[in-house]
Amino acid sequence: MNAIRLVAVFAENKPGQTARVTRILADARVNIRWTTIANSGSFGVLKFLVDNCDLACQRLREKGLMVSTLRALAVEVPDIPGTLNAVAESLAAEQINLDNTSGFVANNKAILIIETHDLERAKAVLEQKGWRVLSEPELLNI
Amino acid sequence: MFWDPDYETIDRSELERIQLERLQQTVRRVATRVPFYKQKLAEAGVTPDDIRSLNDLRRLPFTTNADLRDNYPNGLLAVDLDNVVRLHTSSGTTGKPKAIFFSAGDINRAADLIARCFIMTGVRKGDVFQNMMTYGLFTGALVMHYGAEKVGCLVIPAGPGNSERQLLLMRDFRTTVIHLTPSYALYFAGFLGKNGVDPKRDLALRRAFVGAEPHTEETRRKIQESLGIEVYNSYGLSEMNGPGVAFECIHKTGMHLWEDHYLMEIVDPQTGEPLPEGATGELVLTTLTREAMPLLRYRTRDVTSVIPGKCPCGRTHRRINRITGRTDDMLIVRGVNIYPQQIERVLMSMPSLGHNYLITLSGLDEMTVKVELAETAFDGSVEHLVQLQNQIVEKLRAEILVKPKVELVQSGTLPVSEGKAKRVVDQRVL
Ligand SMILES: [Zn+2]
Numbered sequence: 001m002n003a004i005r006l007v008a009v010f011a012e013n014k015p016g017q018t019a020r021v022t023r024i025l026a027d028a029r030v031n032i033r034w035t036t037i038a039n040s041g042s043f044g045v046l047k048f049l050v051d052n053c054d055l056a057c058q059r060l061r062e063k064g065l066m067v068s069t070l071r072a073l074a075v076e077v078p079d080i081p082g083t084l085n086a087v088a089e090s091l092a093a094e095q096i097n098l099d100n101t102s103g104f105v106a107n108n109k110a111i112l113i114i115e116t117h118d119l120e121r122a123k124a125v126l127e128q129k130g131w132r133v134l135s136e137p138e139l140l141n142i
Numbered sequence: 143m144f145w146d147p148d149y150e151t152i153d154r155s156e157l158e159r160i161q162l163e164r165l166q167q168t169v170r171r172v173a174t175r176v177p178f179y180k181q182k183l184a185e186a187g188v189t190p191d192d193i194r195s196l197n198d199l200r201r202l203p204f205t206t207n208a209d210l211r212d213n214y215p216n217g218l219l220a221v222d223l224d225n226v227v228r229l230h231t232s233s234g235t236t237g238k239p240k241a242i243f244f245s246a247g248d249i250n251r252a253a254d255l256i257a258r259c260f261i262m263t264g265v266r267k268g269d270v271f272q273n274m275m276t277y278g279l280f281t282g283a284l285v286m287h288y289g290a291e292k293v294g295c296l297v298i299p300a301g302p303g304n305s306e307r308q309l310l311l312m313r314d315f316r317t318t319v320i321h322l323t324p325s326y327a328l329y330f331a332g333f334l335g336k337n338g339v340d341p342k343r344d345l346a347l348r349r350a351f352v353g354a355e356p357h358t359e360e361t362r363r364k365i366q367e368s369l370g371i372e373v374y375n376s377y378g379l380s381e382m383n384g385p386g387v388a389f390e391c392i393h394k395t396g397m398h399l400w401e402d403h404y405l406m407e408i409v410d411p412q413t414g415e416p417l418p419e420g421a422t423g424e425l426v427l428t429t430l431t432r433e434a435m436p437l438l439r440y441r442t443r444d445v446t447s448v449i450p451g452k453c454p455c456g457r458t459h460r461r462i463n464r465i466t467g468r469t470d471d472m473l474i475v476r477g478v479n480i481y482p483q484q485i486e487r488v489l490m491s492m493p494s495l496g497h498n499y500l501i502t503l504s505g506l507d508e509m510t511v512k513v514e515l516a517e518t519a520f521d522g523s524v525e526h527l528v529q530l531q532n533q534i535v536e537k538l539r540a541e542i543l544v545k546p547k548v549e550l551v552q553s554g555t556l557p558v559s560e561g562k563a564k565r566v567v568d569q570r571v572l
Contacts, residue, residue, distance in 0.1 A: 006522070008520075008521075008522025008523075010515065010520050010527075010552055011552075012549075012551055012552060012555075038524040039524075040524050040527065040528050040531075041531075041549075042549035042550065042551075043527065043549070043550050043551070044524070045522060045523070045524045045527070047522070064552075064554055065552065066515065066517060066520040066552055066553060067520075068520050068521050068522035069522070070521075070522040070523075099523070099525070
C-alpha cells in the first residue's frame with residue numbers, strides 16, 4: 001500500500017503556537033516538505049509532510065505536544081486545467097468521501113495529497129484512471 | 143440480604159406515617175427542652191400542634207452551621223447532661239467548634255444504621271474490618287466501629303496513616319473490608335505498588351467504604367482498579383451522627399438515605415425554597431430519632447439531588463446522588479445556580495477528555511470551560527475535535543442549563559488539580 005504519512009499536531013489557536021512546533025522540527029533538522037494548518041475556533045491542527053516522520057513525532061512528543069500520524073495518498077496528476085475536478089469526480093462516482101485534499105506543484109509535477117477513510121479503494125480508483133500513486137520515498141524525492 | 147428488612151423495605155405510606163409521628167415528637171421535644179428552638183419556633187409562629195402533615199415541615203425554621211457554633215458548648219442539648227454518654231466535636235477552620243452529643247440510645251441507633259450499610263454491601267459476620275479513618279473527636283471512625291461490631295466483624299481500629307503498619311495488619315489478619323478517605327485510598331494503592339504488593343495476589347481485601355471527602359466516579363473507578371476491590375460511597379456528617387446517613391447498596395446507583403431516621407429535603411441554597419424531586423440543590427436534614435441533640439432542618443451545605451425511581455435491591459428509602467459540591471462553591475450564571483462539580487461530572491464521564499479543566503466567567507456572564515484533551519483522543523482530525531467540542535457543549539447545556547463556550551486544550555497545560563484546586567476564575571464585570 002503506497003500510503004504516505006503526515007504528522008498531525010494539536011495546537012491551541014494563539015500566537016506563537018505554530019512557531020513553537022516548527023522550531024522543534026527545525027532543531028531536530030527535520031525538513032518540512034508540505035504543510036497545512038486547519039483552525040477551528042480555539043484550536044487547530046497542523047499537518048506536515050516531513051522527510052523523517054518518526055523523528056519528527058518523537059521530538060514533538062518529547063516536548064509535550066499531542067501528535068498523531070495520518071495516512072494519505074499522494075497522487076501525481078497532469079498540471080492542466082480540470083485535473084482536480086476529474087479526480088474528485090472519479091472518487092465521488094465510487095462514493096468515496098474526501099476528508100481533506102490539497103495540492104502543490106514541484107519540478108513541473110502536480111501532486112495532490114488526498115486524505116480519505118477509504119485509502120485502499122481510492123488508490124484503486126485513481127490507478128485505474130491512470131494516475132500514479134506515489135510512495136513516501138518517491139514523493140520525498142521529487 | 144437485609145439487616146432490618148421490615149424497616150429497609152417499608153412501604154412508602156407506612157414510612158411517611160412513621161416520619162410524621164417522629165417529626166411531631168421531635169418538634170414537641172425541642173420546643174419544650176431547647177430554649178434556642180423554643181425561641182426560633184416562636185419567631186416562625188409555629189407550635190408543635192401545627193405540624194399535621196409532612197408538608198408542614200417547611201414551616202419549621204432552619205438550623206445552620208452558625209447556630210451550632212453559637213450554641214457551643216451545650217445550648218442545643220435536649221436531655222440532661224447525665225443522660226449524655228458521648229461528645230464529639232467538629233472543628234471548623236475558623237471560630238468555635240460544634241459540639242455533638244450522643245445518648246446511649248443515639249449511639250445504638252447510629253451503629254444500627256451502619257450495620258444496615260455493611261449488610262447492604264455484602265459484609266457479614268466473619269469479615270475483618272480495618273478502620274483506617276481518624277478516631278478521636280471526629281465521628282467518622284467510631285460510629286463505623288460500633289456498627290461493624292454489631293454485624294460481628296473482627297474490627298481492627300487502625301486509624302489513618304502509617305501505611306507499613308496498615309499493610310502488616312492487612313496481611314497478618316487477612317483484612318477483607320477497609321474504611322478510609324478516597325485520597326488515602328489512592329495514596330495507599332500507590333504505596334502498595336511501590337512496595338511490590340499486588341493486592342489481588344497478596345491480600346484478602348474485597349471491599350472499601352470511602353467517605354468524608356467529596357469525590358468523583360472517576361476516583362472510585364481508580365481505587366477499584368488499583369486495589370482490585372469493590373468501593374462503596376458513604377455519606378454522613380458529624381452533625382448527623384457521622385457516617386451512615388446514606389450509603390450505597392451493591393447496585394452503586396446513588397446512596398440510600400435512611401429516611402426513617404432522617405427527613406430529607408433538597409432546597410435552593412439561596413432562597414431556602416424546597417425544590418422538586420430530582421433537582422440539584424442543598425441537602426437539608428431533620429433528625430427523627432435523636433434524643434440528645436435533635437436538629438430541625440439542618441442546612442448541610444452539601445449539594446446533591448434525589449434519584450427518582452426504585453432501586454432493584456428492594457429498599458424503599460430514596461437514593462441521593464454523590465455529593466457534587468458545597469453550596470459555598472455555587473456560581474450564578476445568567477441567573478442559574480451552577481456547581482463546578484456538575485461540570486466536572488460531565489467532563490469526567492467522557493473518555494476523550496483528561497482530568498483537568500478550568501471554568502472562566504468573563505464579560506457579561508459568559509462561561510468558558512477549558513478542558514484538556516486525553517492523549518489518546520487526538521487522531522489528527524479537526525472534524526473529530528469539532529464534533530467532540532459540540533458534544534461537550536450539548537452535554538454541559540443539558541446538565542447546567544446554560545450553554546458554555548468550550549475550548550479544547552493540549553493535555554498537561556492546565557493547572558494540575560491537587561486537593562481543592564482552583565477550578566473557577568471569575569473575571570466578570572457586573
Ligand atoms: Zn439499592
